[in-house]
Amino acid sequence: MSQDHSEKQSEQKEFHETRRGFLKQSTAMMALALTPPIVLKAAEKDEAIAALFEKVPVSMEINGKKQQLSVEPRTTLLDLLREQLALTGTKKGCDHGQCGACTVHINGMRVNSCLTLAVMQEGKKITTIEGLANGEELHPMQQAFIKHDGFQCGYCTPGQIMSAVACIREGHANSPEEIREFMSGNICRCGAYDNIVSAVLEVKQGGQKV
Amino acid sequence: MNPFSFVRANSPKAAIDAVSKGDNSRFIAGGTNLLDLMKNGVMQPEKLVDINNLPLKDIQLSKDKLHIGALALNSTVAADNQVKAQFPLLSQALLAGASQQLRNMATVGGNMMQRTRCSYFYDTAMPCNKRQPGSGCGAIGGVNRMHAIFGASDKCIAVHPSDMCVALVALDATVLVTGPKGERKIPFADFHRLPGDTPEKDNNLGKGELITAVEIPNNPYTKNIYYLKVRDRASYAFALVSVAAALELDGNVIKSARLAMGGVAHKPWRLAAAEQSLIGKTATEENFRVAATVAMENAKAYEHNSFKLQLAPNSIVTALLKATSV
Amino acid sequence: MRQDKNVGKPLDRVDGRLKVTGGAKYFADNHMEDLQHACLVCSTIASGRIKSIDTKAALHAPGVLDVVSHLNTAPAPGYKQPDGKARRQLRIFADDRIYANGQPVAIVVANTMERAVYAASLVKIQYEQEVHHTDMRANDKAAYQTDRMKDYVRGTTDAWKTAPVQLEASYSTPIEVHNPMELAGIIAKWDGPDNLTIWSKTQGVKNSQVALREIFQIPDQNIVVHSPFVGGGFGMALRIWPHEIATIIAAKKVGKPVKLVISRDQMFTMVGHRPAADQKIGIGATQDGQLVGITHEAIASTSTYEDFTEAITSMSRFMYACPNVNTRYKIVPINVCTPIWMRGPGEATGAFALESAIDELSYKLGMDPLALRVKNYAATDPEKNLPFSSNYLREAYEMGAAKIGWNNRPANPRALKEGDWFVGYGVSTGVFGAHRGKASAGAIFKSDGSLVVQSATTDIGPGTATAMVQIAADATGISPNHIQFQLGESTFPDAPEQGGSATVSTVGSAVHDVCQELKTKLLELATTHIPDFKNSTPENSTFENGYLVTAGDAGKMEISLSDILQKSNTPVLQVTTTSKAGDERKKYSMYSFSVHFAKVHVHASTGIVRIKHVVSVADSGTIVNSKTAASQMIGGVVGGIGMALTEEAVLDHRYGRYANNNFGDYHVPVHADTPPTDILFINKKDPVINPMGSKGMGEIALIGFAAAVSNAVYNATGKRVRDLPITPDKLI
Missing domain, CATH: 3.10.20.30 (Beta-grasp domain)
Structure with a gap:
């Protein structure tokens, strides 16, 4: 027997142990008790079945x-x-x-x-x-972001908009200073902050339902 | 993240049982710190027990105290009208921490349980006695600008990152705990630990013990209070130094005072001697400066944080002045 | 009936709707059949070699397809040199060398992201560690110059030392990390052995194509690069990085498309940064403030495997009318990833030193720093000895001073207080070359009246497509509503990467030119196929509102452009044009200029700095879109606030590892750090640079800003901070 082969065998053994150990501690403990042994055995080999046990x-x-x-x-x-x-x-x-x-x-x-x-x-x-939008009709905050150019690359924008809507709903959009503080959990590396404040203020002052 | 099992607990007892069984099981509430640490491989629990369904979210003011359930959200507590009226220092401190999104997730109990933000604790490729006992303290001799000036040991110089806890220790809160051996109460000041030789232990909770609530005795600190947080940016950053200051004034005379600091020690740092020095004095910058000097006794700096020896007393004086001038 | 000009208007972004609805697809948003997920394993030492990689546990973890490293893959063909010598670069998976912490050394591919990430944590690597250097200052004896960075001398060397009033000061700036919000990464998909498609975060789809051609030795036309939306770049995506090569290699090995999104901490160690720099300025003037000499010396960090250079000392050579200037610049190799230009690149680093020194000199002279700058205004470029194509700096100083209320500035520091806060005002100047490269654009005009213009440029945020639509609208007389500009595809006509503030100048010129070409073709069709217009010529005709209008003998005749196509039986008219600068660049010196004013508050006892008001003025030629241009300027100011007050990547030199490689500890400015910001434009056409007269703005928005803050902090407190960032500890 070549050395390669024996190495492979020991790897296989380790693999099975890992798999068994994994199943033992996995969330599927309850399910396992009800699972026929044949499926259990298959689970050790078949990743697709094993995956089921890991999911909740x-x-x-x-x-x-x-x-x-x-x-x-x-x-x-x-x-x-x-x-x-x-x-x-x-x-x-x-x-x-x-x-x-x-x-x-x-x-x-x-x-x-x-x-x-x-x-x-x-x-x-x-x-x-x-x-957020109502079908084709944009949410007022989405419209305001476009109008005030509250973004550049657009990557942080979904988070900024979701945060801005909540900021108004929470009652934290009463002044530019308050908006700046309560929007500080949304970083914009392009630096669109000034325009975002304008957008939030406009929606807040517009009194539309957000 | 390592794979782990997940259980939803429907009663405190079920939660405690579930965590007590495994060697490496954790409660999860907001998850804002635990998941962060798990993603970095700093913590690798085998089982998470979701406690969010437990009935521990209530905020109740009775005639002698405020009871806050451990699962009350940071944002909820900060915005609570009773808290704002009777315990405004707590509200201010909460709002100084993190972002609104995180405050909407983080619970009062979880805030107490958050671990240090020390870079060496977070980086598994560098030594840290808190993460891996015996591996050494990377911060000593390393980058330690954010680190402790009080109560550190040669094993660990990390600081506790919470703002809320600074207010709670100042307000003499009590932690309600239930565990495998029943319920007990821990004075807030005794909840967190100094690092000593066992920096891996952040607090004095026993295995399987669950924080159920925090209680704050009623107090006269409804007006002359201030939570000052000095940080590297205007918001959404951990403190270089923070100060919770509360005064009970009779005219311009200080009847009683509460002072605590964050960002300076392994636990929220109560300044009892400085408080004492203020009683009966007039609320002047000069007297505040004396109290700040008292507060700084036994402070010790490291290579990069000696500025805190100046910043901390200055911040105490500033916070007291702010508390006086409202 | 001539329609209003579109150039200059505050048109809403043409891709705004996609960006506010989550519909904009960045590279990582693409899903495809059988897509696998990758995670990198990175070095935990700063220098040395890999001894062994144990992948057993990782390979046995659920869902793992492969763990690829130099041990089980052939080096990319392009890494082989004809002479057999190793090219001086980081050759991923080609050898066992470690040059820096966080260098990718293996890539795990699995069928879910969670599984790939977990399996990567199971890969065990053993290293043979060698001595590393990550402290530039401690390693400064290793500084060297390359051919690209010769010493500069005008007049007499060190003449400042002979001046009646002298200043010598040292300034230092830390490593800064670009940290766009979008994490870098790539989706790589092979169709057969020679056909590669990638979706990646890049500022240059053609750049990527060329780099991949060289590394993988496959023809251009077999490489397709998609990058229609880029979540910010600031320079970090100006080149192909090793993680992209790693993913492409892995995708080939597993025979399936593979997606990699790197983590935020990896953004610090594998996609470049602004290098650390130490600068020394000697500056001298006569008693009345006439500059006598400037000496500007700098060292800056690079990696140990590539020479990275930028224009740190350039501004000192031409910014002011000064007879004697000498500069010297060297680089110091340290064990980090190779730097890459970061917004405002070396000029921003250099401007902090020069514009701080000018401010310091003004106090020595007892002169207003603004007056000192005006007094030494260079009317022509003293370095190139050429006239500026346009230069409205003096107007910019005046406009900004009026807006910020410069006359409220106290002449002496520590003289103005509001409550607990000291108040100070600062000013500085920024300058960046106004470039124009070579680019092509294609125009596709359809008989329904719609025009599509294409070019292989990218948009990392400035609003490229919007500006191009405005340029095309004015050039063709077609309404912007009927024009679409497409970018971010390597299959489009050639264009350079988006960088160096040159996109409007370079690609805009190509768009302008292709529109001219389109009009020529339309006119030809009209004269050939439509009898009424057989006498139409460029001289008697105009293009307005989607019509060709010809002033004939019988009065004005007009025909819609779509009718020209229909009547000439031309379903689609397609033209492509290449456009580049001419020899005007030999006759003029071309720069964009900015002037920044900042009003700051400094808290007396805690050292907290709050910027209360910013006014930035741009002399960048014609403003194509006043809304997006203002946004770009505001963004540069925010970047400048980071440079001035909050940003510093901190290394633990013992381990050569970053100690703040995350968004919690590396402080990018947040909403609360930013003040109300007024942006003013000179908005005068540069008569030379390009058909639009636009000079570029991305860099000048940031260049110089940090000095305006630092100068204001000095004005407020009397404390001169010469090492950025200005954190509270430096002011108490």
Whole structure:
């Protein structure tokens, strides 16, 4: 037997141990108890089946649409939106809650979707930038951002707009100074801040329902 | 992130049981710090127990105290009318921390549990006794501009990053805890630890113990208060130094005072001696300067943070002046 | 019935709707069948070589397809030199060398992002560590010059030392990181062995194409680069970086399309930065403020594997009328990624030193710093000995001074207070070459009256498509509503990368020229196919509101442009033109100028600086879009606030690792840091540079700004901060 072959065998062994160890500690413990041994054995070899065991069901409403989903516990809400649901309007700028590009509304409150797990959203209502406009008719904040040129590259813009809408709803848009403070969780590297303040002020003063 | 299992707890007992069982299980509430650390590989729990469904969100004012459930959101507490009226220092401190998005996620209990922002703690390729006991303190002899000037050890010079906790320690809060062995109360000042030889321990919670609430005794600090946060940018940054100042004034005479600092120690840093020095004095810059000098006894700086020896007392004086002039 | 001119108007961005609805597709927003996800494994030492890579655990983790490194892939063909020698560059996956912390050394491909990231954490690498240097100052004896950076002398060397009033001062600026909001990355897809398609974050689709052609040795036409939306660049996406090559190699190896989005900490270590610089200025003047001499010396950091140079000392040579100027510039190799031009590049670094020194000199002279600048105004370029194509600096000084209320500035520092806050005013000047490169544009005019103009430029934020539509509208007389400008595709007519403030000048000229060509063709069709217009000539005809109008013997005749196509049986009229500068560049010195004014508050006991008001004036020729141009200026000011007050990438030199490689600790300015900002434009056409008379603005928006703040802080407090950023600790 060549050395190569024996090395490969030991690798295989290690692989199976890893896989078993993984399944043992995985979320699927409950499911495992009910799973026929034949499937379990297959799971050790078949990645597609193994993947099922790693996922957890979760249901939530996204932009008005009820979704029954199955996600890995470690999947963040941001990655769920972007990678699995193709709602790519919400952006990843830092993945650590330090920039605001991923801002969405959960039950009406603005949050950083990069720092919350998808599995934690059971029964929640999520609104992303894609769900803000009323059909073809832009939300007043979207219109104001265009009018006041509240962006340049546009990458932080979905987060800025979601944050700006919430800022008014919270009652934190009563002066330019207050807007600047309460919008500080949304970084814009292009530096469109002055124009964003103008946009938020106009929507606030316009008195439209946001 | 490492793979982990996920459980939703529907009662405090179920949550405590679930966390007590595993070697490396954690509660998750807002997740704003835990997930951040997990993404960096600094923390790698095997199991997360979601406690967001527990009934611990209430804010109740009774005749002798304010009770805040551990799951009350930072933004909710900051905007609460009772808090704003009776405990404005807490509201100000909360609003000085993080961003509105994070305050909408972060809970009171989670804020207390947040870990240091020391670069060496966060970078798994550099030594840190807090992350990996025995590996050494990278900040000593390294980049330590943000680090402690009080209560540090030769094992760790990290600071606690919270603003909320600075107000809570100043206001003599109590932490309500429940765990495998039942309920207990911890004075806020005793909740967090100094690093000593065990910097890996941030606080005095036991295994499986869950923070259920924070209580603040009623106090006279409704008017002459100020939370000053000095930082490298105008918002959304951790403190170089922060000061929670509260005065009870009789005319221009100080009847009682509360002072605490953030960004200077491994725990929110109460300035008891400085408070004492103010009692019975008039509220003047000169007397504030004396209190600041008292506060700075035993301060020790490192290579890059000696400015804090000047900034901290200046900030104490500034905060007291602001508290007086409202 | 001549319609209003479009150039100059505040037209809303043509891509605004896409950007506010989440509809704009940046590279990472593309989904495709069988797309795999990648994560990089990066070095944790600053110098040395890889001893071993243990990929066992990673390969066995769920969903992992491969772990690619130099151990299991052939070097990219373009890395092989004909003479067998290794090219001096970072050759990813070609060898075991480590030049810096955070250098990509392996790439993990898996079927989900989470799995790729986790598996990457399982790759174990052993290194043989060598001595590293990350401290430029400690390593300054290693400074050297390249052919591109010769010493400059005009008049007498060090003549400032002979002047009656002298100043010598040193200034330092830290490493700054571009940190656009969009994370860098790429999707790479191979169709067969020789056909490559990428979606990537790049400021130059043609740049990327050329670089990939050389590295992978496949023909241009087999490489397609898509970059229609770029989430900011500020210079970092001006070249191909190793993470892109790594992903392309990995995609080929696994035989599936692969997507990589790098993390924010990796943005610090693998896509360039503004180098650290130490500068020394000697400056001397007569008692009445006439400059006698300037000496400007600088060292700046580069990597150990490439020479990076920029124009740090250039401004000192021509900004002021000064008979004696000498400059010297050297680079110091340190173990970090190679720098790359960051907005305002070297000029911004140099302007901080020069414009601080001018301010310092003004106090020595007891002279208003604005008056000192005006007194030494250079009416012609003293370096090139040529007239400026246009230069309205003196007007800019006047306009800005009036707007900020310069007459409120106290002559002496620490003289004005509002409550706890000291108040100060500062001014500075910025300047950047007004360039024009070579570019092509294509025009496609259809019989429905719609015009599509295409060019392989990009838009990192200034609003390129909007400006181009305005230029095309004025050039063709077609309404902007019927014009579309398309960019960001390597299949479009050739254009350079978006950088150096040259897009409007370069691509705008091509758009202008292709529109002229289109009109010529339309006129030809009309004269050939439509009897009424057989006598139409460029002299008797105009293009207005979508019509060809000819003044004939029987009065004015007009025909819609779409009718010309229909009547000539031409469904589509397509023309392409290449456009470039002529020899006017030999006769004139061409620069854009800016003047920045800042009013600051400095808190006396905590050292907190708050900028209360900014006025920036741009002399950048014709303003194509007054709305987007103002935004670009405001953005430069915000970048300047970062440079002045908050930004510094801090290295722990013991480990050669960044200690603040995230958005929480590396402080990009937030909303609350920024003041109300007034932008003023000279808005006078440069008569020479290009058909529009536009000089460019992206860089001058930032250049000089940091000095305006630093000068204002001195005016407020009497404290001169010569090392950026001006954080509170430096003022208490």
